[in-house]
Amino acid sequence: MARRKGLVINDEQMRQVDGVLAKLQRVSGSRFVALVTTSGQPITTSPPDVRSDTLSLAALAASSFAATRELAEVLNEREFTLLFHEGRESNLHVMQVTDQILLVITFGRETQVGRVRLFTSRVVEVLKPLFEAAESIHGDAAVIDFDYSREAGAAIDGLFPEHTEG
């Protein structure tokens, strides 16, 4: 298993990624597109003000995809690079972009699976270099400094109650 690196995404990369996702959502006729990390953290969505519980969606989609990859290994398949769930009203399609990034897309009867898969495959090729660049950049992580650590420590003390039950 490859070592997990950190991921730092800057304004310019996110602007490009958001543009690509908005276009994908439009041309594929899908309801909602999200990028999540393979460790289950959401990065961005299109549309940005989606009502779904994106935190749970990211955790579950990443886990489901990871389990699928393990299934491939059990079956001696090199890899399953996509995951598809078909529902009555909506469908879910998950595809790997890089080692650390997954593309999640939901769509209903207003579009066709083939159309979504076609545009998604194309978009993965566009997104891949953007995130490969992000994975190699670490300098911007300097926002996590000692001041941040001190302030976060105070916030943590304030967030959690002290008392116990029973």
Next chain:
Amino acid sequence: MALINLAAREINYKIVYYGCGLCGKTTNIQYIHRRVNPATRGRLVSISTEEERTLYFDFLPLSLGTVKGLRTRFHLYTVPGQSFYNASRKLVLQGADGVVFVADSQISRLDENVDSYLNMWDNLLAEGEDPNRLGLVIQMNKRDLSSVFSVTDLTDLLNHTDSPVIEACALTGMGVFETLKTTCKQVIAKSVQP
């Protein structure tokens, strides 16, 4: 290291509760979910068997609010403790910034604790994790029971990294938030860029 989204001004940290079956990992998460301010937490997602044993994981997102202009979140996960679920444990551990090892303090659970502790390190090292960059806290759970090891003995067995040790009773909540606070602070301290 955490996911840092500078464009959205967001940082997400992943913390995983690890330990043998029935040691109290899910009980920790359920207590946190019950007692933390509802405005700061998301939905508790549990993938369990019909007997309410963890099949894949529990997941609880917590928001710390905005710190230095960065929205900071902790994503808490548990692993399934039963020995035959190792493939699932490896998957849940991926990308973890911090780990809480929950030890069952009962004398009768010694073998399971040691096996789980060794298994945790096997899985972390297999993933290529650098232990120095990982926040690690040992929770000695079930301290309310009568037939338990001393903290010193358990520390000798289950803490070769000299990590913080916290006594707990997850059922009543004793030590649960102290464990979480210590882990969150460790995780942030380890992510600081010198």
